[in-house]
Amino acid sequence: MFKKTNLFSISTAVALSLLLVSSTLASEASEASEASEASEASEASEASEASEASEASEASEASEASEGVYSETATGMVELVVQAICDGDIERHLGMHQRKIEPDPYYEEKFSIFHEACNDAGIAEMEVTSDFDDDVMQEQKRRYLIDANIVMGDGAVYTTSIRVAWGSIQGAEGSEPVETWRLAGLSRVQVPILNEALSRN
Known part of the structure; x- marks a missing residue:
């Protein structure tokens, strides 16, 4: 009976340990995924802002270039x-x-x-x-x-x-x-x- 209890206790401890490790890995994976998504979203946002800024700059330059070369x-x-x-x-x-x-x-x-x-x-x-x-x-x-x-x-x-x-x-x-x-x-x-x-x- 003692041996069975001991084995049960060991098995339980191992299971809990594996569960904890699994939970930790899942948590880390989730955090990594969230970080990756946040990073991608940030990069996409920065790329979009850069693109909009570039287009605005080009439009501004084109407008400035047009001004001063013709008259009403x-x-x-x-x-x-x-x-x-x-x-x-x-x-x-x-x-x-x-x-x-x-x-x-x-x-x-x-x-x-x-x-x-x-x-x-x-x-x-x-x-x-x-x-x-x-x-x-x-x-x-x-x-x-x-x-x-x-x-x-x-x-x-x-x-x-x-x-x-x-x-x-x-x-x-x-x-x-x-x-x-x-x-x-x-x-x-x-x-x-x-x-x-x-x-x-």
């Missing part, structure tokens, strides 16, 4: 041209054109001269003239030649003539094309040049 008004294109050159942004200036137009051999030299004039003296005033006002051009949406006299702070006057045209430009990826004014271009990319006859210095 025909005469507004003159201001954009002048601003791009004053900023020293050749890529933006060339990107304003509806089609690729080769700069003349002295383009960069002319660009640099006007860019430096902007930095050194600043623009005091700008006179834009055309055969039609913005309302008429906006209604007819054709090609127009616009002249501009740009008076610098030191009295120097730079002149330019640009041709604008109404057309479409592709906006951010996936968006509809935008109808707007762009540079139609002449035979060469135009840059304001110094007009000594009009200059006051």
